[in-house]
Amino acid sequence: MKVYVTDIIVQGLFGKYNHKINIPHSSDLKIIYGPNGVGKTKVLEIAKAVVSGNGEYLAQVPFKSATIVLSDSSEYRAFRTKNDSSANEELYFSYLGKDYSDPITEAHIDETQSFIKWVLDSTPWNKAPNNLWQNEKTNEVLTLDDLKKLYPAVHNNSKKRIQFNESLIYYVDAQRLSTKNKFLEDSTLNNRGIYFSLGSKDENQAIKSLSNIMRDMIWRAQRENSLISQRLERTFPARLIKNSDSRSESPENPQQNEQDIISRYKKQQEINNKITKILDSSRRQNLGQNLIKLPERGMHSWELNLLDLFLQDSDEKTKPFNYLLKKIGLFEEIITSRLNNKSCEVSGEKGINIFWKDNSKVNIPLESLSSGEQHEIILMFYLLFMVKENSLVLIDEPEISLHVAWQLRFIPDIEKISEITKSKFLISTHSPQIINGRNSIAQRLGDKNYSWDS
Numbered sequence: 001m002k003v004y005v006t007d008i009i010v011q012g013l014f015g016k017y018n019h020k021i022n023i024p025h026s027s028d029l030k031i032i033y034g035p036n037g038v039g040k041t042k043v044l045e046i047a048k049a050v051v052s053g054n055g056e057y058l059a060q061v062p063f064k065s066a067t068i069v070l071s072d073s074s075e076y077r078a079f080r081t082k083n084d085s086s087a088n089e090e091l092y093f094s095y096l097g098k099d100y101s102d103p104i105t106e107a108h109i110d111e112t113q114s115f116i117k118w119v120l121d122s123t124p125w126n127k128a129p130n131n132l133w134q135n136e137k138t139n140e141v142l143t144l145d146d147l148k149k150l151y152p153a154v155h156n157n158s159k160k161r162i163q164f165n166e167s168l169i170y171y172v173d174a175q176r177l178s179t180k181n182k183f184l185e186d187s188t189l190n191n192r193g194i195y196f197s198l199g200s201k202d203e204n205q206a207i208k209s210l211s212n213i214m215r216d217m218i219w220r221a222q223r224e225n226s227l228i229s230q231r232l233e234r235t236f237p238a239r240l241i242k243n244s245d246s247r248s249e250s251p252e253n254p255q256q257n258e259q260d261i262i263s264r265y266k267k268q269q270e271i272n273n274k275i276t277k278i279l280d281s282s283r284r285q286n287l288g289q290n291l292i293k294l295p296e297r298g299m300h301s302w303e304l305n306l307l308d309l310f311l312q313d314s315d316e317k318t319k320p321f322n323y324l325l326k327k328i329g330l331f332e333e334i335i336t337s338r339l340n341n342k343s344c345e346v347s348g349e350k351g352i353n354i355f356w357k358d359n360s361k362v363n364i365p366l367e368s369l370s371s372g373e374q375h376e377i378i379l380m381f382y383l384l385f386m387v388k389e390n391s392l393v394l395i396d397e398p399e400i401s402l403h404v405a406w407q408l409r410f411i412p413d414i415e416k417i418s419e420i421t422k423s424k425f426l427i428s429t430h431s432p433q434i435i436n437g438r439n440s441i442a443q444r445l446g447d448k449n450y451s452w453d454s
Contacts, residue, residue, distance in 0.1 A: 002390040004071050004424065005168055008047045012064025014040045019445055023392065023426060027070070028418040029411065030195050030426045031435055031442040038446030040428040041173075043395040048171040050078045050093075053164035054145070055108030068168075072098045076164070078108075095162045106159050112144070117152055119147060134313070145239050170387050172379065172395045207366045207374050210381050211351025217324060218278055218348040218386065224320035232313045241307045244302075261304055264311045265294060268318075275321050278328060279348045326420050327384045334413050338406060339369075372401040380413070389422045399431040407433035 008021045017039050023030050032040055046066045049057045056080050058066075065079035075096045080089040096103040119125050119133070125147060129136040144148070204206050299307075328346045335354075336345035342364065345353045354369065355361040366377065379398070387393055399407050411434060413423050429435065435442050 001072075003074070003168075004390055005047075005392040006071050007042065007067070007069035009065075009067040009069070010043050010046055010063055011066070013042060013046075014062050017297075017446065019043050021426065021443060023424055027441055028424050029414065029438075029441055030424075031411075031438065032426065032428050032445050033430065033435065033442060035447060036430075039175055040423075040445055041396050043445070044171055044396055044426070044428055045173075046078075047394065048166070048169050050076050051164060051168045052166035055091055055093070055160065056112050059108065070168070071237075074098045076162075077103070077395075093162055102119075106127050106161055112175070115148065115151075115154060119151070119173070123151075152157035167391060170391050170393045172382065177260075184319045204261070205305050207378060209371075210366065210377065213385070214351040214381075215347060215348055218346075221320040221324050222279065227316055228317050228320070232316060236309070236313070240306065240309055244305050256298055257304055261299070261307050261311070262294060265307065266310055268314045271321075271325075271367075272314075272317050274325050274329075275318065278325070278346055317371065330416055330420060331380060331384050334380050334416075335377055339373055346376075353382075372403070372406075376406070377403040382422075383417050384421065387421060387423055391423050394427045395425060397429060398427060399429060399434055404433050406430050408436055410434055410438065411438065414421060 004023075006023055006025070008023075009019070011018045013019065019039065021030065021032060021043065021099075032043070034040055037378070038360065042063075044063060046058065046061060047068055048054070049061075050066050050068050053314065055078075065077065068076045069325060070076075076454045077096070079094070080093055082093060091108040092105055093108060094103040094426070095103040100106050120127075124135050124137045125133045125157070126136055128141060132141050133144060133147055162392060295303075332344050339354065341357055342354055343357050343361075347353060350363070352366060353361075354364040354366060366374070369377070383393065398410055402410065411427075414427070417423070418425060
């Protein structure tokens, strides 16, 4: 059973605010709003830090305690308290499992300073502006958290009893393009977040890398498809005989059986056409997508038997593409609706293609798009392709770089994404257009007398 976040509780934020946000099982979406200064962004950042065990961040934030409650009644918690050996409050983590009567508790140990010293002394990484680190040999730019993932044996030199689960929550911050390009995680990037600071020669690398990641995902689906095809083709004769024997023992209505075969055949042709569209030319021939035309006469029982097994195998072979095709279709739909007189298409050859609708599909480089267009492409790509299923996605101020029409479409698009990915979304906003009358799922933080005119 999938475990998901049900409650985020932060107490003593800035020494003043207590916030409790419930993410109900019946809804895939929750919106929080309120005046500046009540801690909307901090609540999102704290929630991500708690399930990730990011004590370095939490140690800098003024709060008393933060609890993340999960659907199985387990919970992660971070809190400050005094111990016998110190007059100052220290940061602790605790985890209460569903089968535990007492929580596991451990103090946060600040290993950051010793790790930083090791990085400066032993690696080509140096400190860069905006709390980033730059490789003096490659000019690649990472955050400190990324360096810890890059050198885990050095950073994780103490055994921790609590097993944190950072994939429970994904956080999309408001500074997606203003100070650093969007954080992208992918197996092709060694599971590291890659940042490129604006103003550097690599400032467009994040948007350009999307096509490479897309091509890789299509290649992986094609590879899995090939492995399944080889396995099924080796056993096809034996399974055909077995299928014939089982059919002879339980005869069916021939007319009804033929109608079912024809219907499945047409559906398979539609799926193969969609797959063909996203594959590059060198891979299309391996798919076996060119189905023959069925005879107009009534089919013999042996023909129906052969087609039945063929269609069973075809369904199995195309499974690696099914989920990806749903995501690609929605991505193309959303991005095309956003771009003015432009269309978006995905292919295994070029990845993400943007072109003018009225100019013979002349390709437009992704890095030449406006910051608002890049923002939408990166954000929607991240939400559809990089976030694990059944996660909670926290989005801070999605109205950044969105004009009013795009703001009005944002929540409907998020609902479509949630339907495919089964993820839940918690959105922090200042925009009435984002909420757009959805008061039943909107929660005000801070002053209850707050209005949009404040």
